Amino acid sequence: MSLAKPDALDITTKQKVALAIGVIGLFIFTLALFNTNFPNKGLFLTLSLGSIIGGIIIYSREAYLTKLEGIKNDGVWFKSISSRGILGWILGVILTSFYIVLYFFPKYLGLGTDGEANTGLISLFDPLSHLLSGRDASQWFVYGTLYTVAILAFGYKFILKYRHNRYQQLRTVSVMFFQLGFAFLIPEFMYVMNNDLPYYDLKSIWPLNYYIFDEWSVNGFLSNGNIGIALLLFGIISIFVITPILTYKYGKRWYCSWVCGCGGLAETAGDSFRQLSSKKMSAWKLERWLIHTVLVFSIVMTVAMIYTYLGYDKNDFWLTRDVFIVSVIGFLTLVFATVMIFKRHELGKDAKYGAIGYFIVIILLLVMHFTGTTDHLFYIKAGALRSAYGIYIGSIFSGVIGTGFYPILGNRSWCRFGCPMAAILGFQQRLFSKFRITTNGGQCISCGNCSNSCEMGIDVRAYAQKGENIVRSSCVGCGVCSAVCPRGVLKLENDSMEGRINPTEILLGNDVDLMDFVNQK
Amino acid sequence: MEHIVIIGNGISGVTLARHVRKLSDKRITIISGETDFFFSRTALMYIYMGHMKFEHTQPYENWFWEKNRIELKKGFVSKVETETKTLHFKEGDTLQYDKLIIATGSKPNKFGWPGQDLEGTLGMYHKQDLEKLEKYAPNKDVCKRAVIVGGGLIGIELAEMLNSRSIPVTFLVREDSFWNGVLPQGESEMINRHIKNHHIDLRLSTNLRAINSDENGKVKSVIIEETGEELECNVVGLTAGVAPNIDFLKDSGIEIGRGVKVNRFLETNIPDIYSIGDCAEQHEAIGNRRPIEAVWYTGRMMGETLAQTICGNRIAYKPGHWFNSAKFLDIEYQTYGWVFAERGRPEHEVHFHWKHEDDTKCITIAYDKNTNEFLGINNFGIRMRHEVFDRWLTEKRDLDYVINHLPEANFDPEFYSKFEKDILKAYNNQLQTV
Numbered sequence A: 001m002s003l004a005k006p007d008a009l010d011i012t013t014k015q016k017v018a019l020a021i022g023v024i025g026l027f028i029f030t031l032a033l034f035n036t037n038f039p040n041k042g043l044f045l046t047l048s049l050g051s052i053i054g055g056i057i058i059y060s061r062e063a064y065l066t067k068l069e070g071i072k073n074d075g076v077w078f079k080s081i082s083s084r085g086i087l088g089w090i091l092g093v094i095l096t097s098f099y100i101v102l103y104f105f106p107k108y109l110g111l112g113t114d115g116e117a118n119t120g121l122i123s124l125f126d127p128l129s130h131l132l133s134g135r136d137a138s139q140w141f142v143y144g145t146l147y148t149v150a151i152l153a154f155g156y157k158f159i160l161k162y163r164h165n166r167y168q169q170l171r172t173v174s175v176m177f178f179q180l181g182f183a184f185l186i187p188e189f190m191y192v193m194n195n196d197l198p199y200y201d202l203k204s205i206w207p208l209n210y211y212i213f214d215e216w217s218v219n220g221f222l223s224n225g226n227i228g229i230a231l232l233l234f235g236i237i238s239i240f241v242i243t244p245i246l247t248y249k250y251g252k253r254w255y256c257s258w259v260c261g262c263g264g265l266a267e268t269a270g271d272s273f274r275q276l277s278s279k280k281m282s283a284w285k286l287e288r289w290l291i292h293t294v295l296v297f298s299i300v301m302t303v304a305m306i307y308t309y310l311g312y313d314k315n316d317f318w319l320t321r322d323v324f325i326v327s328v329i330g331f332l333t334l335v336f337a338t339v340m341i342f343k344r345h346e347l348g349k350d351a352k353y354g355a356i357g358y359f360i361v362i363i364l365l366l367v368m369h370f371t372g373t374t375d376h377l378f379y380i381k382a383g384a385l386r387s388a389y390g391i392y393i394g395s396i397f398s399g400v401i402g403t404g405f406y407p408i409l410g411n412r413s414w415c416r417f418g419c420p421m422a423a424i425l426g427f428q429q430r431l432f433s434k435f436r437i438t439t440n441g442g443q444c445i446s447c448g449n450c451s452n453s454c455e456m457g458i459d460v461r462a463y464a465q466k467g468e469n470i471v472r473s474s475c476v477g478c479g480v481c482s483a484v485c486p487r488g489v490l491k492l493e494n495d496s497m498e499g500r501i502n503p504t505e506i507l508l509g510n511d512v513d514l515m516d517f518v519n520q521k
Numbered sequence B: 001m002e003h004i005v006i007i008g009n010g011i012s013g014v015t016l017a018r019h020v021r022k023l024s025d026k027r028i029t030i031i032s033g034e035t036d037f038f039f040s041r042t043a044l045m046y047i048y049m050g051h052m053k054f055e056h057t058q059p060y061e062n063w064f065w066e067k068n069r070i071e072l073k074k075g076f077v078s079k080v081e082t083e084t085k086t087l088h089f090k091e092g093d094t095l096q097y098d099k100l101i102i103a104t105g106s107k108p109n110k111f112g113w114p115g116q117d118l119e120g121t122l123g124m125y126h127k128q129d130l131e132k133l134e135k136y137a138p139n140k141d142v143c144k145r146a147v148i149v150g151g152g153l154i155g156i157e158l159a160e161m162l163n164s165r166s167i168p169v170t171f172l173v174r175e176d177s178f179w180n181g182v183l184p185q186g187e188s189e190m191i192n193r194h195i196k197n198h199h200i201d202l203r204l205s206t207n208l209r210a211i212n213s214d215e216n217g218k219v220k221s222v223i224i225e226e227t228g229e230e231l232e233c234n235v236v237g238l239t240a241g242v243a244p245n246i247d248f249l250k251d252s253g254i255e256i257g258r259g260v261k262v263n264r265f266l267e268t269n270i271p272d273i274y275s276i277g278d279c280a281e282q283h284e285a286i287g288n289r290r291p292i293e294a295v296w297y298t299g300r301m302m303g304e305t306l307a308q309t310i311c312g313n314r315i316a317y318k319p320g321h322w323f324n325s326a327k328f329l330d331i332e333y334q335t336y337g338w339v340f341a342e343r344g345r346p347e348h349e350v351h352f353h354w355k356h357e358d359d360t361k362c363i364t365i366a367y368d369k370n371t372n373e374f375l376g377i378n379n380f381g382i383r384m385r386h387e388v389f390d391r392w393l394t395e396k397r398d399l400d401y402v403i404n405h406l407p408e409a410n411f412d413p414e415f416y417s418k419f420e421k422d423i424l425k426a427y428n429n430q431l432q433t434v
Helices: A013-033 A041-064 A086-104 A120-124 A126-133 A139-161 A166-193 A215-222 A225-250 A261-268 A271-276 A281-310 A321-347 A350-371 A384-401 A413-417 A420-431 A449-453 A460-464 A480-484 A512-519 B011-023 B041-048 B127-136 B153-164 B185-197 B296-310 B386-394 B399-404 B420-433
Strands: A435-439 A490-494 B003-007 B027-032 B070-074 B077-081 B086-089 B094-096 B099-102 B106-108 B146-149 B169-172 B201-203 B208-213 B219-224 B230-232 B235-238 B242-244 B260-262 B273-275 B280-282 B323-328 B331-337 B349-355 B362-368 B374-380
Touching (some): A013 A041, A013 A120, A041 A126, A041 A139, A139 A271, A261 A271, A261 A413, A321 A420, A384 A413, A435 A460, B011 B027, B041 B153, B185 B323, B185 B349, B185 B362, B399 B420
Parallel strands (some): B003 B027, B003 B099, B260 B280
Antiparallel strands (some): B077 B086, B331 B374
């Protein structure tokens, strides 16, 4: 409607100062990137990180603490950065380029190769890395540090933005804690204690953590005695025991918006972009195909990878190729049969797609088993699948597109279209979970605030205006739809499975006889 | 095939069309002069505030209508010829109908104030009003002050909108406390304070005398009736309620009062012509309801009901327990059952009122002083479950039961502070002092 940005939404002087402070921090990074050799790297690193964090803190305090508590979305669709304007595109290009360099050309960031010392940006982070683990920084250490700083600083901003909403505050504190502790500090300390252990972020669960069953990783665990075996077991228990129980009780939100690092970044640094996710029916269709394809890919890839190295040392271990393939197929069949027996009516025509997916996986596994040799699976070199997955899904999809495109596609495009972990949790959330978003009778006014703020692109309003609870596999339970609802219509709840899905034709508040007449049909 | 023509693409007409489509194969046409597609009128404010864009206020994607064979026609009906069942459009063309539904909604009230049609005056009802506001009040430099006349739900929304762009607002309210024709005193006064906390210049017991024009026919200032004070401003929002939008029906033979007169079956005096939503006026009010209910929910319910009648299952409009909601700046409000303000309160109705010390949360429970029967609740800043109160009203629970079971009705997000204990304590204390 209005092309001109309303001037009234300009930021205050104090916010301009805060922005300047933050930019100075980024500028130090830029200088380092261009190989400025700072005399005292520790000082300059502290200075740059400090001014970035300080800038964000000052900016946020001015933005939210000067106003009364409440929903703070004024001008979201006017600001260039959060409405796919020029600033949004510029930021998108910068982030995307950063990811490409990070994943594929770390030497441009100054990574020392062949034992040489780091230079450039990575060397700027050496002092912190030495402090934590005594080794030189890597591109992953730089990335991890920046990632953690982003979650902490923007997490603080988010907490101020929702200072009237304790659900939002608690889950933000939770992702800040898990990022700082589990993803950043603990792995560093684990390295100090035992430097043979592979990097392991305890909260990162297969298949999101697709390298946990890589040969180097498993060997790393196995060769480190009890602690290694305990960690590997924890990884397996996370998948098969902890995850199903927590998802049954609380929905997938316990992971996606309380623990997960990808989710943590999306909810904090990515919060300003949540409204950009597409709510079109066509986007939903694409989402369902894409995310389940990735899931199939990740399962087949992981099985193939384990299968490969199980073939290397014959018969000296109870887990042989045959035992492995039979147990995988058995497990998948068990899951499939359970769903088909107990939940077939809920799935409707989706049951057909589920069946197709299941049979594709089984056929692929059988083909692999019967055509595979020691070095070749699917007639390609063993390990090729794994590297293809690592490049296309692990790097390009989750990093370059998933995060780089925040300002274009919204903050959860990886979680929505690509994350295989989200697909598994979502599958369970849809079928075996107590979680739902309850709709409050007939109170919806179809305003669209809920849909607009759904980062997963769920058309929340489509359910709310029908008085129907929202039970969607993609919902990460961030609770922002409930927060922004002006009429108190939505509530995230864990309640009994009975009556969780409640489609109605006529809403509460109308003639009781009419409701009975129409809704029972 | 029978042709169902609906004038108005608001919540009433669109709900009707959707339900008729579900129940039948009839040809359906929806006419609107305002917009191409259905949008949520209640969300207009969020477009100006930048929370959403216009397309986000459309509950259905644009392909929805064709897919469901609901024809959309853009145009203003200028005349209804009931003998030949023909609609005449301002644009010159005509359309035949078999059954006609008038769902044209409301238009803002104007009470003959001098200068009420100057450039820079506007209501806040139609999409065109929003476009006007964007033109006259894009920012605080173009619009140095806005004056809002009329302290109802639309008035306070307009104040919030302008406030979001830092445009100074003077809010003229005829009553001596905000919306106290509807809200009991304690609540109304809490909202007064909340409005002032947002730096909105709230003037109670204040009326508009006239709007002055500059040399170009634009709003320059307003004159206050009581004091004669002149307030300079660039925009005047006229939000003193709404009235049915039915001028085009004069001389059509359709019986008209303030709105289109309908019986309990939402039928007008002319066969095959019906009216629903804001523009329909019941011959006799239903229960405590007003003859004209200009509320989103009632429009939707009338649409749901009339669809049955149109499709051969003739049933009366018999709404269930009253409910409504609104948001006053940052404070959400819901109501279930009937809670009357001081004015118009039945003799047997008395209130229990509790307010949180932070002055943003309160509840008022109305009950019958003779029987203690629960009559209704207003809740501010605390969300309550519709389903639970609907049930309690049906079961005719008493005040004691309701107060003691309030936790069941709580609908606030998880981890929110709960106030049921405080409420119970206040209730018990009050009983002791009485």
